[in-house]
Amino acid sequence: MTSHNEYSGPALFSCGFRPFFLAAIVFALVVVPVWWLIWRGDVSLAASFGPTDWHIHEMVFGYAAAVVAGFLFTAVPNWTGRLPTRGWPLAALLAAWIEGRLVTAGFLGVGPLGILLIDQIFLLAVAAMITREIVAGRNWRNLKVLVPVTLLWLANIFFHVEAMTQGTADYGRRLGIALLVFLVLLIGGRILPSFTRNWLAQHGMSRLPVAFNRYDVVSLIFGAVALAAWVVAPYHPVCALLGAVAAVVHLVRLARWRGIATWRSPLLAMLHLAYLMVPLGFAAVAAAALGIIAPAGSVHVLGVGAVGGMTVAVMIRATMGHTGRNLVAGPALTAAFALVIGATVARVAGQAGVVGAFDGVDLSTALWTIAFGIVVCRIGPWLARPKAARKMPSAPKARPGDARGG
Structure with a gap:
């Protein structure tokens, strides 16, 4: 019988760094070559951003934001002593991140305001979930970690608004x-x-x-x-x-x-x-x-x-x-x-x-x-x-005549 503290779901959603680090590295592998094709004029996107704005936005608020989320969802449980966020909440958060990447690239067919509203959900949810964990763990001194996350969320909103109103x-x-x-x-x-x-x-x-x-x-x-x-x-x-x-x-x-x-x-x-x-x-x-x-x-x-x-x-x-x-x-x-x-x-x-x-x-x-x-x-x-059992470095083999080998 599974205890309350055990997790029996997919390993990918057992800890925060797993889905978001994986999403980040796969995204980084794909998005830069896509940008290169756009820069060359071989590919075009129906995004509301211009090509350079889309490139920078996706590296900052797509790739890097996923890394930040993975880092924080792994560090916060160490600070609070609480169980890590795992299972369906992580899966839902990953879905929000993916939806942000799709809508920003113009795949969901919504206007600039709709893109903003959908894309900002991820960082807002990250901030809310981290706040919940820190408050529940009464780890007040680490509430300051919310400052950069909140600023990054606000910067994403500002990026969208500036692009909509100024063209870039x-x-x-x-x-x-x-x-x-x-x-x-x-x-x-x-x-x-x-x-x-x-x-x-x-x-x-x-x-x-x-x-x-x-x-x-x-x-x-x-x-x-x-x-x-x-x-x-x-x-x-x-x-x-x-x-x-x-x-x-x-x-x-x-x-x-x-x-x-x-x-x-x-x-x-x-x-x-x-x-x-x-x-x-x-x-x-x-x-x-x-x-x-x-x-x-x-x-x-x-x-x-x-x-x-x-x-x-x-x-x-x-x-x-x-x-x-x-x-x-x-x-x-x-x-x-x-x-x-x-x-x-x-x-x-x-x-x-x-x-x-x-x-x-x-x-x-x-x-x-x-x-x-x-x-x-x-x-x-x-x-x-799943997590592997860490292998300890093997001891060096004794050579003939070595005091360790007789």
Whole structure:
């Protein structure tokens, strides 16, 4: 007889990270090649957004929003001590996410206002379900996690309204990306020092990451101000100054976490490399404001490099940890992460004309698609199957004459 605490349904809906990480990686594999075909003029969508707005909207409020939901529905039960959301509520939430992707692409035949009303349901439901769990668990100090989720929901509404009234979501594009980058600053500042400290201590290293202190608070403030300036006035000299300062501040913040010592652990090193895209993105914001690089350069360093890189790294590690796999990335997943970073470099370098005969968009699309093809093949089955018993590393075999072997 099944107890109240046991779950007997499909493994896919046994924990929040499973359906939303799987949805995110499959969507990322499909949506970027579709955008490439649209950009080439080979495919058209009946969406109410213009092609560029649709592309950015779906990467921010489609792909990234699914990753955020998966992360939170896995983290919140750890904070509250309550059972995770699972079963039909997760299935219904996934259906809302899928419906948002279909309606935004123009497949359901409704007008712009109807698209807005349907598409906003997902993030609103995520915020409501997380609120319920935190309140039920009386975990009041983590109510602050609702702030970025609520802001992301409001940013999605603003994106739709701006596109309907102005013809393009100029501010909405940057606002959505900026909120995701700030989540990288918050979550990265929480998990990178912790994971790195644990790994370095296990390997007997005495120099450990600096604990969270006032410098981290200052860095978050500088990051938030620089992102706000980028959203509001991306071509103003003040934006260039704030972007340059934020780049230095966050480069120093990253250096304090001892990432250079993690090169022997690709799974950990990729988190540090993803965070490195943040100061590089701030530098790109400053360069774009001064007219040194095209504005799309800063968008892609922050969006593809920082957000894409961090979400891939977090999904890989979280999936391994929660499905019973050893925390070893292996060559395939390490290559997948490297390809995401390569897609960022190719996109920016293509605009600068330094990739030879290759078009930056073509090369970036190819690298991103291959990366997520690997990710889907490697962690997709883990997400859909029951948790495996973690295998312990086998002891080394004794050699003839070795004291251990006699």
